Amino acid sequence: MKITQFQDILRKKKVDFALIYNLDSLGHNPNFSYFTQYAGIGILIIPKSKQPFLLVPEMEYGRAKKSFKKTFKIKKKRLFEGVMERLRKNNIKTKKIAIDESSVTLRFNKALKKYFKNFKSVDISIDLLELRQIKDNNEINNTKKACRIADNIFNKTINNFKNFKTETHVAAFLEHETKKQGCDLSFPPIVASGKNASMPHHEPENTELKKGFCVIDYGIKYKGYCSDMTRTIYIGKPSEKEREIYNFILKVQEYTIKFTNKNNNCGKVYDFCVKSLKKYKDYFTHGLGHGVGVEIHELPNLTLSSKDKLKNTQHSQ
Numbered sequence: 351m352k353i354t355q356f357q358d359i360l361r362k363k364k365v366d367f368a369l370i371y372n373l374d375s376l377g378h379n380p381n382f383s384y385f386t387q388y389a390g391i392g393i394l395i396i397p398k399s400k401q402p403f404l405l406v407p408e409m410e411y412g413r414a415k416k417s418f419k420k421t422f423k424i425k426k427k428r429l430f431e432g433v434m435e436r437l438r439k440n441n442i443k444t445k446k447i448a449i450d451e452s453s454v455t456l457r458f459n460k461a462l463k464k465y466f467k468n469f470k471s472v473d474i475s476i477d478l479l480e481l482r483q484i485k486d487n488n489e490i491n492n493t494k495k496a497c498r499i500a501d502n503i504f505n506k507t508i509n510n511f512k513n514f515k516t517e518t519h520v521a522a523f524l525e526h527e528t529k530k531q532g533c534d535l536s537f538p539p540i541v542a543s544g545k546n547a548s549m550p551h552h553e554p555e556n557t558e559l560k561k562g563f564c565v566i567d568y569g570i571k572y573k574g575y576c577s578d579m580t581r582t583i584y585i586g587k588p589s590e591k592e593r594e595i596y597n598f599i600l601k602v603q604e605y606t607i608k609f610t611n612k613n614n615n616c617g618k619v620y621d622f623c624v625k626s627l628k629k630y631k632d633y634f635t636h637g638l639g640h641g642v643g644v645e646i647h648e649l650p651n652l653t654l655s656s657k658d659k660l661k662n663t664q665h666s667q
Contacts, residue, residue, distance in 0.1 A: 353385060353402055354479060357475050358631075360398040361446055366398040367437075368448035368474060371458070374569045379453050380644040381478045383574055388417035392652035393433055397442050430465040448474040451546070457510045481651040483641060484661065487574060488548055493642065496533075500570045504581060517541040517554035522565070526631075528570050535570030536576040536646045543585060550636050561586035563596075569646065585625075595630075602626045616656040624654070 360368055360642055371393040372379040383389045385396070390413055392406035403420040414421045424432035437444055443465050443478075445616075452475040485493065498503070507523055514520045521539040542552035544560025564585050569578040589598070606623040613619060620638045624631045638652035650658030 352383070353396060356385075356396060356481060357398055359481070359575075360396070363448065363472055363474070365398060365446040365448040366443040367398060367474050368394075369394070369433075370394045370450060372451075373458070379450075381450055381482075383455070384482060384644045385476075386414070386418045387574065388414045389574070390414060392587045393429065394418075395433065395436065395644055396443075397440070400440060401441065403440075404437065405429070413494060416483045430461050443549055444469055445469050446472060448472045449479055450475045475502070477619050479649055482643050483658075485643065489643065492573045492575040493577065495538075496570055496572035497579070498580055499531055499572060500568060503531070503661065504566070504568060504579065504585060508583065516556050516558060517546070518544055518556045520559070521554040524566075524568050531570070534571040536571050536578055536642075540565065540567035542566075547582075556653070563592070569642075574644055576644070576646045578642050578646055598630075599627075610660055612662040615656040616650050616660060617654055618658065619660070620652050620654050 354419045356368070359560075370379070370382050370385065372382040373391055373393075375391055378389060381394070382394060385402070386392070386394055386404055388406075390406065390410045392404050392410065392414060394402060394404050396402040403422060404414060404418045405422050405424045406414040408425070409419065411423045422432075422436065428451070429610055446467070447462075447466065447469050449462075449471045451471075451473040462469070476598070503524060506527060507520065510523065511520075514577075516525065518541075520541040524539045524541075525535060539551075539554070540552055541554040541564070542549060543564040544562045545567045546552045546555070546560070546562045552565075564583050565580065566583065567578075567580045569576055571577075580595070584592070584596075602623060605626055606619065609622045611652060612617050613622070624634055624636050627634055640652065641648035642648050650656065650660060652658075
C-alpha cells in the first residue's frame, strides 16, 4: 500500500506527519488525489505511524467519504483550527511537518506559521515523485485501461477522418468521444497537419487540414490515471521520399524499444535512439519519453542527462 510506504519515508525523516492539501475546487493537486482518490477540497494528514485522515468541507463530505474512509467534516472557514483540533485528539506532535513545497502557496505558508508555532518543515516533493514512479497492480491496470480506451477512440477518429475539415474539428471529435466514455482528457489534444507537424506542441487551428504528415497527440484519464499516445498519419498520397523517411523512423523506434530490454538507463536509451537517427539526429529536438500516472508527465524521464532507470513490474490482470 502506497500510504504505508510513504509512512516509512516519514519515519526515516523523523517527521511527525505529512500535510497534503487541495484548496481549489477547480484545481488539482496530484499528490492529494493520489492518496485519497478524491479530487475536491480538503487537507490530508498522514501521521508517521497512526492512521491517516482527511478533513473536508461539509458540502464535500459525501463525495469524499466514498473515496477515503477516514473522512471528517469541517467548516471551511475553520480549516486550520479543525486540523489542529484533530491533531490534538489523536495526540500527534506538530514540531516537524513534511510538506510538498512544490504546491505550497504564499498564503498557505502564512497560515502554517500562524497555526503551527515553532515548527520545522521538511520538503517531501521529490519523495512523492519517486514514490509515484513505481506503479502497483491497480495503477498499471488503470493505465492499461486508459490506453485501450484512447486507442479505440483514435481508431474511430481515423475511420471518420474523411468527415473532418479542420484541425480543431479533429480535436473536438477526440474530446467528445472521450466524454462519451465517461473519461477526461489527459491534456488538450494536439492535431498538427502539414508544416504544423514539425511543432511538437502545436495548438490545433481552425483552418483547413493540410496535406502531408499529420501528428496527433492525445490521451485520456481513466480513474485518475493518464494515457498518452502520439501517432503520425498522412493526408493525401506520400511521395517515395516521404515513405522512406517514415519507414526509417519506424525502424529506429523498433530498435530503440528492443534496446530498452538490454539497458535500463534512460539516458543511454535516449543516446542510442539519437545515434540511430544518423543524419536526421539534429532534427530530434524532443525528449524520447516519460512516465505517466496521475499526472501526464511523471518519472522516469528519457532524456540525455537522465539517470532514471526503467524497471519491469510484475503484476496480475
